[in-house]
Amino acid sequence: MSGTEIHESKKRKRIHGTFACEHPGCDKVFTRIDRLTRHKKNHDPTKRHICEWPGCGRDFVRNDVKEKHYKKHLTNTLNNHDSNYIPANLGVNKSGEESFPMNNSNLLNSIEENIVPAKNNQDVPDSKLSPADLIEWLFHEDTFNGDRLYQSNEYANFPGGYSPVSFTESVLAAPSPQFPFIYDNRKFDDTIREKLIRLIPSLDQNPDFENSKIEKYFQTYWLVYHPQYPILHRPTFSYYKAEPLLLLAIIVLGSSLIKCTGFVEIYSFDNTQKLAEEIAGPLRWLIFSSSDCRPPAKLYIIQSLLLLESFEITSTSRFLHERSFLYHGTKIQLLRRSPILGGDPLNKCNEDNHPRLWEQWIEFESMKRASFMAFYLDTVNAAVYGHTLILYAHQIKLNLPCNEELWEFDNQQSLNESTLRLKNPKFLDTLKRLLNRERIEISAFSKKILLAGLLTIMFQMQQKDLQLSFLEWDSMKEPWKETISLAIDVWRYQMCPKGCCDTQSALSTKPGAEDMLPPMLKKEDSRCKFSLYHIAQISMRISHYDYIIYAGAPSRMNVSVSSSEYKAVSERVIAWAGSVSGGTGVVHAYLFLFEMFLSPSNEDITYRYNPNHDPFLHRKNIIASALLVIFAYNFSTRGPENDIYEVGKSIEYYPEKEDGYSYLQRIRKAFLKEDKLHLSEYEDSYYIHNTIKKYANIVANIPGRNNMVGLLKLFYNSFKNSEWEIGYEYSKLFRNCIERCLGKQSIQCMDMYSNDAF
Template structure:
């Protein structure tokens, strides 16, 4: 009995498989799906049929199941000529719609729209109060035209403002049945301002004080091609809000537009100069162009004009298909704020407008080429090509502007290069093509594969390969600059980790495999690649003027960014300012000094000083060529990079004893010219690793030593004097160095 009790009963091995044996497999090869019922297999076999019977009448996609097709069609939104159940109205909303003359007893029709934003409580029984009737607007009303391919995007102002829908608003919408149907194309701005009780009508040409622009004449799509008559509105009818029309004549606007294309457009080439016409541009875009041109010229009234332009751009209702002009205008406003970032109150405004622009471009699919073009421009291959290229250039300009803002404000970028699923922009010659014949002719001169490889794929392949492996991509100066902007996200992360306040001491050992080592290697490799492909530094310093074939607009900015990245990774600027300016918390100040002792005894300060010298060399060359610093619109990072270099160089000089008098009568050390010594120079490498040697600054030969700190400060102040806030910040820093010790 005992043996029987202990005897184990064998468990069949196929117990777990028995349910599977009753299942019905799919008979198609390479399909291993199993089903519990045979009818499920029959339904599944329809998915293998490439010609599904249920086709969407809007976009043409096919589906096997009818319910999936219905769910897909509902995503397109209500279509003209289709019926849709009425949106019920609540009693609280009826009170809001009631007026003394047209209330609950007025027997007036209330027009309900599917964008009305009225909430429906669960207790609503579907019956309207006595005396009220529901009426659905006709499909031809342009204010309710839905998008057939894009989700709805509401403006930030509309999302944060409670709009009171009145009976007058509903009546005005009802009267739009008799108005002309306005096409909502890619280049037009058919919008509904959120701060006016009346729907937006077709905009008129700008009304000017002395003379007006040529009237905008309605034309057929074949006549206007790229240019569609603008129907944008400033959202307010007060002339004071339209400073262009109130204070500028047509000739002055024409002159400012010419200034924009001559001085600003080469640095932000998002518009097609050959086909741009003032009469066809929207009010928002034209106002933004005039704003940037006025700021570039130093016009004192640009601040007042900026308020009107900002109200116009942010007041536009970003519908499901906002115009390209509106997106371009918003970008130019971001560029304007970026140029004034150091002024009081402009940092918050820059971040605000940049967030709106990026979120709108993301939702519309501008970054990954999902933004579809309106049928109105499909008649012309040139118009389609221009639309696509302008969207690509807009995406890259947004990417660059976000990178510059991130650098200046020292926070991680919002847009990463992995999002840019679009090819590189066309060359300048092809971009200036006017006719389709000229475009096709110049197309043969474009690098092979430019339109076939995505920018994100190019960066991924180049950065993942070993430096010694040759990649097939030959990037020009524009592509190299965009690639340098793409490296900033990794550089910021590596610098933040190296200079983290949570660490006991600064990260000064460049161990292989660490993020710091990886991104320092990536930046050095990218700079070497730019020099090999574009001869960037050689061509730039060989020119004595900024005009010429080799004077690419972004050449100076590209050189600055390459060295600024190294400066960010090797110099803890925030910690230096904390020690120099002092801290009320003595414990925190002592910890900062302790951490800086480790940094000052490593090669990092000398690496930082050389990169700061290269930045200063570019700034000095720009000052000679331009008779002053470059404009902030043309080079947004010039002032900040020079100020950062000044802080690092003066701090290191204050703690360095290199000349014979300060070094205690030591023998003569080899002299090193920081401006003209290349990175692979043996003397520079020896000084960088050991600290042995005397370094000189600029053509004046100022020695980087504690006894020459004031002379170095005077050199920097001579180049910072155009920016009062930057100069004042640097003066305070230099004054605090007198009592600074580590």
């Protein structure tokens, strides 16, 4: 039988003929069997579908009939000019407080038909849809026909009705589960080193590619990267069993991050950044050329690509930075075409305590974590660099990762009873609960994933606003921003009860391992650990394109900026700076810099910052974005600090009116006079949200906020020695902003992208 014949034989065919309903007293006859099947539902008294519209309550035996009926209610309301008639279950509060979505799936079936009318401007309803409606619409599965990372039943191949939770429970409940712990005390030896050198021969001549040093790179990976992103299973990791490509990807990150550890041995290394780049350059092509890099891709392929991207996008040359983004979509497509495990994961398990049961679960959970990591990186890259989003929250049909105690479990320790009872809920269900301000308890890794989910909703709504602008339906824009902004503050209140500077909220560490962490990851470090929170609130209000072009970048994503394009950007920035949205955005930029450079409790203590030593890979980029947002806001409204610039003189020649630390302390004092936003004690999410609103209302009236030369010099001096090219480019853009604050008339930083230091 040919492939075409097989395909045709599997098609579901409609059977024609004469088919009578056999229900007593019914004389209906149909010409197709599927219509008879649908008709029989009318005779089933056990399944009734009630219309939830307030005051209606009609019941139906068929859900499709009920939903058609429900649509009539909604259409009448949307066309009703009396704004006082708003049913309660639409999630709208008539007094104007914030609104959140109610669990009404029927609303979703019709919202797409009414959110964007299919005719001309005159057909747009006068009343705006509520933010709750817009958010709820985003989660409606039938609305989206595009690719999903996984189907709604993520483990469709489980036999006997196993769910992911019951699979985990069956593993843990086994009488004596033979956990596949690898107790391997052997050091990284010449045998493994030779395998890696065969892949990249030049490594044999690199003085930093010695066995003892390579072990330090692995130690760095587990100390610095793994607590932030626990996507590898540490208890079963082995030099000897891991694929060489994955070992190389780990070495890339470990050698790049070793500067963050404070290891005394670092002084005996030659140039670990050079080693990381020497491996990263050919590694992507080695991965792509592997026979395992095709659908369905092996787990180690996805993991290697994720680790490599983490380095390329944040810590190396512009060439590798751009290459990472160009091939980011390839990794996503591999995930979309890769089933989790594939087939029956229990087909080799004859007994509950078979060792393969644990191994299957570990591989299963690893692939899930890799998928979430891909989603997270996609979102962060969009927020930090303005890249195009590829994955959206509604496409992720996975349960959240298991708790970290279970993930770090090995056969040398026992799991407590609470861990055995802990469930890992669906990602989308948890995201909806967060939007409804319900209490959520999840792991540190899952906290990052949920924040990324909120950001994807934000970006999706921004895209819809652009579409509405194109169609000149501006009256329907932006009713969603307050809801999403508050939801992000709800996230901060729930996920970071001691503030976004709390280390324990941000890291997944084994009990007792905290003392081994590098200095900037220890709980005593009071600097921000969730910089994505601040850039999320900023990105909602001003685009990366606008603030980097306004600062003087001559091009973005390899496309030059013309004078007319700069003029359009300038007009948008000026309008933004004069709005409430501008005030809120710049307040978040200030709050982030306060957390990074000022002590929360002692005005005499300030922090130095070296971007090369930052263990949080994206934080250095977000610092640069926050500074450029502050420049755009203040320069567009107050102009330069001084008018003393002379061509040819170094910026160090010019005095500043205020040094950077004093400037930040003065702005913070102005905020605290209005209301105190404590770092460790919040009344609730509304307190955070409303306090930031108060700051936004007063920031425009703070005197001398355009005295930014000292602040910009502080960042210029720390970024000019960056070991990653994007950071060095930022330093030149900061220099350009300093010169403009001193009175320079030319706008663009023409040498920003010249790689004179690389």
